[in-house]
Amino acid sequence: MTCSQNRSILVTLPLLLLILETSPPVKCQTALSLAETKHSCMALKAEFGEGCVCKQTKRYGQPECCCMGWQVTQMPVNLTADVGYLYLHNTSISEVTSNFFDAYPSIRELEISDSVHLEHFDGSSLTVLPKLRKLSVTKCPNLREISGKLLVNNTRIQTVILKSNGLRTMPSLRMTDAHHVLVDRIDLSGNKIKFIGDSKVRNVKA
Numbered sequence: 001m002t003c004s005q006n007r008s009i010l011v012t013l014p015l016l017l018l019i020l021e022t023s024p025p026v027k028c029q030t031a032l033s034l035a036e037t038k039h040s041c042m043a044l045k046a047e048f049g050e051g052c053v054c055k056q057t058k059r060y061g062q063p064e065c066c067c068m069g070w071q072v073t074q075m076p077v078n079l080t081a082d083v084g085y086l087y088l089h090n091t092s093i094s095e096v097t098s099n100f101f102d103a104y105p106s107i108r109e110l111e112i113s114d115s116v117h118l119e120h121f122d123g124s125s126l127t128v129l130p131k132l133r134k135l136s137v138t139k140c141p142n143l144r145e146i147s148g149k150l151l152v153n154n155t156r157i158q159t160v161i162l163k164s165n166g167l168r169t170m171p172s173l174r175m176t177d178a179h180h181v182l183v184d185r186i187d188l189s190g191n192k193i194k195f196i197g198d199s200k201v202r203n204v205k206a
């Protein structure tokens, strides 16, 4: 009796592992829809038009901050330190430098959109964000290059959207065995990428 019970455990265990490995990432970790994520930006637009606001949200109990408009010329130093969701919409920031996010290590979702001034993004800026799940940089027509290796230290990354920018070269995406989840979306559409070198995408679990 004990023997056959033991055997059934031995048989089902590999099956269970297989299911865990092949099932898509758990629902609660799925990136939020655009309408939900842009919430603080909409409030800012309605109330002030330009600048930065931070609001406490129920999502993971972390605040979200939105910066918007050309009067935002650089990454503000006075946002809530534990900001979990950061949106930079239509700012005049021209460069995301390597130390850009150092003051805000709790960021889980980062969205940069509609920024004609943005020209360069240093991928090493993301290494200080171990909780990052979603990276979205869209509609930045003058963003030609994302330098450095993206994702190396972002072991929880799930969604990478780099859509409708001016990228001419493929960003270097690097994942390691330390990455916990499968990436459910990588979108590089609407750029000017002509060639994808085979050294560019390494170990990406998508």
Ligand SMILES: *[C@@H]1O[C@H](CO)[C@@H](O)[C@H](O)[C@H]1NC(C)=O
Binding pocket: 051, 052, 053, 054, 076, 078, 079, 080
């Ligand atoms: C940050 O400081 C600027 C002025 O330097 C102010 O206009 C802005 O409202 C502040 N933002 C936050 C989120 O406190």
Ligand SMILES: *[C@@H]1O[C@H](CO)[C@@H](O)[C@H](O)[C@H]1NC(C)=O
Binding pocket: 050, 069, 070, 071, 090, 114
């Ligand atoms: C961006 O903001 C500037 C003013 O700060 C405004 O003139 C322009 O229309 C805005 N562009 C978009 C795409 O919202």
Ligand SMILES: *[C@@H]1O[C@H](CO)[C@@H](O)[C@H](O)[C@H]1NC(C)=O
Binding pocket: 127, 128, 130, 153
């Ligand atoms: C990568 O993340 C870990 C924490 O998860 C941190 O200790 C380490 O300094 C990070 N690496 C870099 C290059 O920032």
